[in-house]
Amino acid sequence: MSTPVELRIAELFVGSKGETVTTNGVGSCVVVVIYDKVARMGAIAHVILPHARPDDAKSPIGPDTSGRLFVKYADQAIDVLVRELERRGGVRTHMVGKLVGGAHMFALLESDQHGIGWQNVAAARERLGMFGIPVETEVVGGTTGRNVRFDCSTGIVEIVTKV
């Protein structure tokens, strides 16, 4: 098996057969996975914020000089993931979504439960819903950070917490 791709924060990745992706330190961020069960291919994004602001509609989507794609907003990232999977032969009705993250790590940052983690998860669910992609699994909320490993061929997502 090839070495796992290390996905950085605000980065997204569309996988080929046999590739695995890891992304660490998912706190209030959300990891969005979209997997096409028939084509057996998947894509993943580690997003920071829920919605692109109107003046940020041209937010950099990359690729950067090393060919890596970066999108910080959940809504924009899901648009790119779906588009890229379809470009590679994926079919929207065969796709499922998986969400991980959206933790509420510091009580001090958000006085109620609708903090940034919650907003990120809500934005990702809403955008997937707009594409008609069901959320098959989600491990979201709570107060702990998570590490995520995604197998692009099988769609299996493994989650590790440290506390």
Added chain:
Amino acid sequence: MAVTFQLSADDRDQLCELVNIGVSHASTTLSQLLKHRVAISVPTVDVKSAESALQFLENSNELTVAVLLKISGGIDGYVFLIFPHDAVSHLVHSLSGKNIDDLRTLDDFDRSTIQEVGNVLTGGMLNGLSRFLHIKLIHSVPDVVVDMGVAMFNSLSASMMLSSDEFLSLDVAICVDAAPQSIACAGGEMATGRMFLFLGPEAAERILSLTRAMVA
């Protein structure tokens, strides 16, 4: 339109010097509490954005202890302290005599001890800044969290980015039991933590307007 920073070299120097004044007070207070020598590094000023900032601490996937305090009064911002395992062990042992083998086993007493370190450092720094800038600065009760450093740092950064695309980070290393002749952190000290002061554009501009008025 998103607010972004326009900092000149002079602005950066002023902010660095200001934080130096603050953390000098903080380290003196911590030194009195611990009865150990405490040294601090030269502050680093950095404008952080989603694309650059969040790669920071990326290797800090290990369990660490973070202390977060909200600043209010004359300026709004956050103080974020981060201590790796060795630093927590050393601090807790110095203050209570307890040995900490695993950060996951911290009890309420240990957390309270770490909260107090956060109080002392932040209170010392804000006291220094307050006297220098002639503004009132207060801080919240510290929030102590044990988790992966990168997850905690990113959660705070994301929260800062909700209100502005960029934020200012002033970062210093705090070393307990620094070598006797050293005036700053040289690495290898018994307990090295890091202290960040996070400010949004408005808070940074307010500070700079005060320091510019003093210099003029």
